[in-house]
Every structure is written in C-alpha cells, then in structure tokens.
Amino acid sequence: MIILGIESSCDETACAILKDGELLSNVVVSQIDIFKSYGGVIPEVAARSHLEAILPVIDKAISDAKVNWDIIDYIAVTNTPGLLGSLLIGTLTARTLAILHNKPLYAIHHLKSHIYSNWLSASGETGPSQRPQFPLLSLVISGGHTQIIKMTHHNHFEIIGTTLDDAVGECFDKIAKILGLPYPGGPSIAAAAEKGNPKKYHFPHPKTKNPLDFSFSGLKTAVLRQVQKECGVGLDFPSHELKNLLTPEQINDFAASFQKTAIDILLEKLRLAKKLNPDTKSIVFAGGVSANQELRKMATASELPVFFPNPKFSGDNAAMVAMACFYEIKSGIKPTDPYKLTLAPRSDLC
Numbered sequence: 413m414i415i416l417g418i419e420s421s422c423d424e425t426a427c428a429i430l431k432d433g434e435l436l437s438n439v440v441v442s443q444i445d446i447f448k449s450y451g452g453v454i455p456e457v458a459a460r461s462h463l464e465a466i467l468p469v470i471d472k473a474i475s476d477a478k479v480n481w482d483i484i485d486y487i488a489v490t491n492t493p494g495l496l497g498s499l500l501i502g503t504l505t506a507r508t509l510a511i512l513h514n515k516p517l518y519a520i521h522h523l524k525s526h527i528y529s530n531w532l533s534a535s536g537e538t539g540p541s542q543r544p545q546f547p548l549l550s551l552v553i554s555g556g557h558t559q560i561i562k563m564t565h566h567n568h569f570e571i572i573g574t575t576l577d578d579a580v581g582e583c584f585d586k587i588a589k590i591l592g593l594p595y596p597g598g599p600s601i602a603a604a605a606e607k608g609n610p611k612k613y614h615f616p617h618p619k620t621k622n623p624l625d626f627s628f629s630g631l632k633t634a635v636l637r638q639v640q641k642e643c644g645v646g647l648d649f650p651s652h653e654l655k656n657l658l659t660p661e662q663i664n665d666f667a668a669s670f671q672k673t674a675i676d677i678l679l680e681k682l683r684l685a686k687k688l689n690p691d692t693k694s695i696v697f698a699g700g701v702s703a704n705q706e707l708r709k710m711a712t713a714s715e716l717p718v719f720f721p722n723p724k725f726s727g728d729n730a731a732m733v734a735m736a737c738f739y740e741i742k743s744g745i746k747p748t749d750p751y752k753l754t755l756a757p758r759s760d761l762c
C-alpha cells in the first residue's frame with residue numbers, strides 16, 4: 413500500500429511517500445527564512461509560498477521514493493486545522509491530483525498527524541524502537557495547540573485537557589520576541605536557556621477549573637512584567653524595545669526560567685492525567701515543542717513510559733500525514749469525497 417502525503421497547514425510545504433508503513437521519501441520546504449525578518453508568519457505570504465513550492469516538492473518526493481503515479485494507491489492531505497490560505501493550496505492540489513490520477517483521497521486532521529509521528533519509528537535514528545501501547549495519553553504541544561488526549565485505540569480520541577488561551581509553542585515564540593531572540597522562538601529560547609540559570613526568576617503555575625486544562629497567557633504576562641521590572645521601566649514602555657535594555661546574561665536567565673516553568677507545568681498536568689488514568693500504558697509527545705531537549709530529559713527522568721517523535725518529525729511534515737492515513741485505512745475508515753473536501757480553521761481534534 414503506497415500513500416502520498418501532503419502537508420501545508422502553516423509555513424512548511426511537505427510531501428512524503430509511505431509504503432506499507434515504511435517511509436520511502438520525505439521532502440519539507442520551510443518558510444522559516446522568509447518569516448525570520450518579520451518575527452512571525454504572515455498568512456498571505458505563506459499561502460503564496462506554498463503555491464510556488466508545492467508541485468516541485470511533490471515531484472521530488474515521488475522521484476526520491478522512485479515511485480510513479482501508476483503504483484501510488486492513496487493521497488492523504490491535511491485539511492484542518494491551520495491557516496486557511498495555506499490549507500487551501502494543499503487541499504486543492506491533493507483534490508486535483510486525486511481526480512486526475514483517479515486515486516482515493518483522505519483528508520487528515522493535523523493534530524492526529526502530529527500524534528502519529530510517533531509511529532514513524534523505522535525512519536528515525538532516535539525514534540522509538542517499539543510502538544506506543546494503548547490506552548495511551550498524548551500531550552500535543554505545538555504552535556497552535558496544547559492538549560492532553562486519551563486514546564484507547566487507533567483513531568479514537570478524547571480530549572481530557574486543553575489550553576484555555578495561548579498554546580505553549582505560541583508562548584515560546586512571544587517570549588522570544590520580548591527577549592529579542594530570533595523566530596521561531598522555541599529553538600532560540602532552548603539555546604539561550606542552556607547558558608542561563610533556570611532558578612533566577614520564579615513564575616506562577618496557573619490554576620484552572622479542570623485541573624488538566626492549561627493556561628499560558630498568564631505566564632507570558634508574568635515574564636513580561638518581570639522583564640519590565642528588571643529593566644526599571646513602566647507598563648507603558650514599548651515591549652519591542654525591552655530587548656535593548658537587557659544584558660545577554662539576563663536574556664539567558666529569563667529564557668531558562670521561563671522554559672523550566674513551562675516544562676514543569678506540562679509535566680505536572682501529565683502526571684496528574686496519568687494518575688487519573690491508571691491504566692495508561694504509554695505517554696506520547698507530539699508537536700513542535702516536543703523537540704525540546706530539556707523537556708525530553710525531564711520527561712524521561714520522571715519514569716513515565718514516554719515516546720517522542722524523532723526530532724525531524726516533531727514539526728510539520730507530510731510523513732506523519734501519510735502515517736495517520738495508513739492507520740485510518742487499516743481501521744477501515746473510508747476515503748473523503750474529493751469534491752466535498754472541506755477546510756476549517758484551528759479547532760479541536762474531536
């Protein structure tokens with residue numbers, strides 16, 4: 413069974429070919445270099461960049477995998493959630509190819525793909541050697557989402573905790589901006605944190621009505637207020653100028669203290685979720701923030717039965733889209749009518 417996967421939900425244009433669950437090719441063209449100078453993604457620019465990249469990316473994935481359209485069985489594409497203009501390029505391309513080559517099409521939820529990146533073990537040098545076992549808890553931590561999802565079996569998802577405001581990845585990106593660290597914020601905060609003191613500043617852990625829910629907007633504000641205090645300026649001081657008043661040592665200490673707080677919050681909630689679900693056999697991390705090395709170290713040390721995607725599959729890619737499709741097909745889920753393929757903005761998994 414050969415699946416061609418397509419991903420274009422945000423600022424990565426990607427295509428991958430999966431044969432019987434094994435990855436044959438994986439092509440990702442990232443727009444990070446375009447958005448570095450802006451400090452964030454501009455949706456219209458992202459959509460135009462996808463338009464330029466998508467056909468060459470698909471051609472390369474097909475030629476790298478040494479396959480052709482005659483032997484490709486299925487097409488899988490991310491249809492939600494994401495930036496509408498970006499999703500439109502991927503889904504219209506997939507739909508056109510499905511009609512042109514007469515292939516069944518699967519519309520795949522982006523968060524499901526992030527979770528299924530953990531089944532891409534064979535292709536990664538640091539990927540898990542075993543498959544996650546059910547029932548499992550997945551912590552999806554990305555630029556747009558922070559959720560704890562319970563899975564009793566393939567393709568069955570129950571959201572038991574979610575962020576009430578910002579996603580943790582968004583929080584990394586916004587705090588990096590305040591500290592004058594480059595976009596995307598996650599990797600640059602992680603790099604600065606290595607040189608900083610994580611105990612220098614103390615930030616609160618928010619309380620939520622459902623103890624498994626998250627709230628990261630308060631943490632973002634707490635860091636901002638502490639930076640203002642440290643710089644000796646008032647609340648009305650322009651936040652984009654704060655970076656000019658900070659020393660490299662202060663920046664590293666803020667990065668380390670924020671990162672520690674964010675990781676502590678994530679693992680605290682996960683431990684509670686595990687306690688409330690004692691039959692849990694695996695904990696599965698997913699999404700861009702799961703690339704964080706300190707998080708990996710702390711989670712592994714906490715004796716939870718953890719799985720992390722290979723770092724090259726933690727951000728957006730199409731290998732995970734094809735893998736999620738593989739398990740939909742195995743579960744007997746029917747293809748999506750290409751003419752009725754719908755798009756939706758960021759939303760929950762269930």
Ligand SMILES: Nc1ncnc2c1ncn2[C@@H]1O[C@H](COP(=O)(O)OP(=O)(O)OP(=O)(O)O)[C@@H](O)[C@H]1O
Binds near residue numbers: 556699704
């Ligand atoms: N090493 C890291 N440490 C912390 N955060 C990281 C790291 N690497 C990447 N990130 C963060 O991961 C996020 C991007 O992840 P991802 O591509 O999964 O999100 P997205 O696709 O934008 O959002 P979503 O998947 O919710 O639609 C960014 O916020 C980025 O800062």
Ligand SMILES: [Mg+2]
Binds near residue numbers: 522526555699727728
């Ligand atoms: Mg993503």
